[in-house]
Amino acid sequence: MGAEATPRINSALLQKNVGRPVRLVGKVIGLNATHAFIEASDRGQVNVQLTAGSIIRQGVVEVLGRVNPDLSIAEMSSFMFQEDYDCDTYNRMVTLAHSQPELFGWA
Amino acid sequence: MSGYGGYGGYAGGNAGGGFQGQFGQQQQPHHQQQQPAGGGFGSPSNPFTNTTPTGSPGAKKASGKSEQSLRSVTVKQLQSATQPVPDMPFRLDGRDLSQVVLVGRINSASTQSTNFAMTLDDGTGTVECKKFFGDGGDEEEEAARLAQFSEGVYVRVVGQLRAFASRKTLVLFSVRPVHSANEITFHCLEAITMHLALTRGLPMPAQQMQQQMQQPQAGAFGGFGGAQQHMHQQGQQQQQMQFGAGMFTPLQQEIMMLVSQQQHTVEGMALDALAFRLRGRAGADEVRSTVDYLSAEGHLYSTIDDAHFKATSA
Numbered sequence: 132m133g134a135e136a137t138p139r140i141n142s143a144l145l146q147k148n149v150g151r152p153v154r155l156v157g158k159v160i161g162l163n164a165t166h167a168f169i170e171a172s173d174r175g176q177v178n179v180q181l182t183a184g185s186i187i188r189q190g191v192v193e194v195l196g197r198v199n200p201d202l203s204i205a206e207m208s209s210f211m212f213q214e215d216y217d218c219d220t221y222n223r224m225v226t227l228a229h230s231q232p233e234l235f236g237w238a
Numbered sequence: 239m240s241g242y243g244g245y246g247g248y249a250g251g252n253a254g255g256g257f258q259g260q261f262g263q264q265q266q267p268h269h270q271q272q273q274p275a276g277g278g279f280g281s282p283s284n285p286f287t288n289t290t291p292t293g294s295p296g297a298k299k300a301s302g303k304s305e306q307s308l309r310s311v312t313v314k315q316l317q318s319a320t321q322p323v324p325d326m327p328f329r330l331d332g333r334d335l336s337q338v339v340l341v342g343r344i345n346s347a348s349t350q351s352t353n354f355a356m357t358l359d360d361g362t363g364t365v366e367c368k369k370f371f372g373d374g375g376d377e378e379e380e381a382a383r384l385a386q387f388s389e390g391v392y393v394r395v396v397g398q399l400r401a402f403a404s405r406k407t408l409v410l411f412s413v414r415p416v417h418s419a420n421e422i423t424f425h426c427l428e429a430i431t432m433h434l435a436l437t438r439g440l441p442m443p444a445q446q447m448q449q450q451m452q453q454p455q456a457g458a459f460g461g462f463g464g465a466q467q468h469m470h471q472q473g474q475q476q477q478q479m480q481f482g483a484g485m486f487t488p489l490q491q492e493i494m495m496l497v498s499q500q501q502h503t504v505e506g507m508a509l510d511a512l513a514f515r516l517r518g519r520a521g522a523d524e525v526r527s528t529v530d531y532l533s534a535e536g537h538l539y540s541t542i543d544d545a546h547f548k549a550t551s552a
Contacts, residue, residue: 136314137361139426154361156419191419193343193392210343210392216419224423231430234312235362 137195138237139225142175145202155179155204156193156212156221167206169194172222178203185209191216308337308396310428314362316340316399316406328399328406331436340365340408341394341416341425347387354384358395358408367395369410384413392416394425489520489528490537497538498549506541506548 137152138144145153155177161168167179167187179194180203181187187194191212196204228235311330319328319335327334342360349355354369369384371377387393397410416422486494496515500507509529513522520528529547532538538547 136363137359139361139422156422193419193422195343208390210390212392212419213417214420217423221419221423224426227430228426231433233318234315234429234433235426236314237362 136236138235139228140171141173141222141225142171142177143173144225144229145177145198145204148198149200149202150198152195152197152207153204154193154195156191156216158218159187159189159192162187162189166203167192167194170218172218172225174218180205182206182208186211306336307333308339309335310339310425310432311335312362312426312429313340313342313358313360313365315429315433316365316408317363319399319406321401324401328401331433333436335399337396337398337411338408339394339396339425339428341392341422344387344389344391344393346389349381349385354381354387354413356387358393365406365408367397367408367410369413387413387415392422394421489516489524490532492516492519493525493528493532494537494549497547501548504541505546507546509545509547512547 135152137154138148140148140153140155155169155171157169157171157177159167160170160176165181167181167185169177169179169192171177179187179196180199182196182205185206187206187209188211191214193210193212194204194206195208196206198204229237309330315330316328316338319330321328327336329335340358340360342358342365345357345359345364347354347356352370352372354371356367357364358367369380371380392415394414394416395408395410396412397408400407400409493512493516496512497507509526512529513520513525516525529538533540533547537550539550540546541548
């Protein structure tokens with residue numbers, strides 16, 4: 132038990148989490164050798180600096196990474212989901228979860 | 239574990255609507271305008287509804303028994319769970335924890351001689367999990383199946399929180415892969431819903447109804463807590479509480495309440511009288527069909543003829 136909390140965020144919450152590890156779920160809308168462009172649940176675009184051997188491809192991804200001062204994310208690891216997702220509901224969940232620090236500790 | 243089967247339906251796909259329903263409820267937990275409990279709460283098979291609303295005198299009675307429930311939780315909640323008596327169940331939100339559900343990503347996993355161990359991270363913290371081999375079925379087969387759960391994989395697990403050498407460990411009954419991000423949304427919302435229901439009480443449509451009937455100034459009860467306190471003060475409303483646990487629609491609740499008021503009579507509530515009392519809110523046909531439904535579900539039974547009813551649980 133323990134370890135640092137990694138808040139689930141959307142693009143609007145990047146600013147509050149500079150320097151911290153976060154979890155970003157979104158759709159991969161663009162990909163090159165070094166970067167992935169992800170549409171977050173609030174439909175803002177987030178640039179992700181890929182780590183060596185990144186598994187990110189087209190689809191829905193959860194990126195675990197650290198927020199850079201320029202609000203891009205340095206990827207640590209990722210998980211590809213198999214299906215599409217309901218981004219609006221996910222986004223509302225993220226907002227709601229941040230209002231429940233007792234459960235999530237993401238205040 | 240009947241409620242757990244319900245998640246299967248979710249995996250099937252049409253969860254979008256369910257989400258909306260649950261979420262809409264969540265958004266305004268304080269307001270009185272809630273619709274009859276939808277989503278997870280509505281289903282009588284949900285193990286969660288087996289627990290009585292928190293804060294009521296009934297809650298104490300329920301916790302005396304060994305209570306079986308399936309709670310959706312976050313790791314942070316497990317970390318804050320306390321064990322007042324060694325070797326007895328952990329407690330969270332004032333209730334015993336029996337089975338819990340957790341959705342998280344595997345940080346590390348290893349197969350040992352007697353168990354499969356992994357560390358799960360759901361973004362709120364990490365927890366050690368162990369799936370022991372040999373509770374039914376081939377050990378090697380199980381070990382092979384569990385080997386698919388390697389580092390980085392998202393899983394949904396069901397287990398029981400135990401303390402081994404004062405370290406909290408989740409002893410698992412079930413591990414299954416998560417393929418859709420919607421499952422994360424669902425799990426987090428469910429954990430929030432359960433937490434709020436246990437700490438603030440279930441949304442009770444009967445309450446608003448009663449207030450609208452008896453207290454035109456329903457707005458006086460700003461918060462849920464206030465309304466609940468008010469209920470405790472009025473004996474008659476206690477009765478309503480038992481029909482308000484999210485199992486019934488407002489019409490069904492009203493029928494149950496009206497019928498139970500005639501419980502002391504030999505013949506019970508007459509259907510005509512029921513339709514008369516509900517005039518303006520529901521037609522006679524609708525009352526009839528709702529009563530039929532409640533009879534079929536075992537909440538009501540007919541007495542002297544097909545037009546008089548009593549409640550089974552008064």
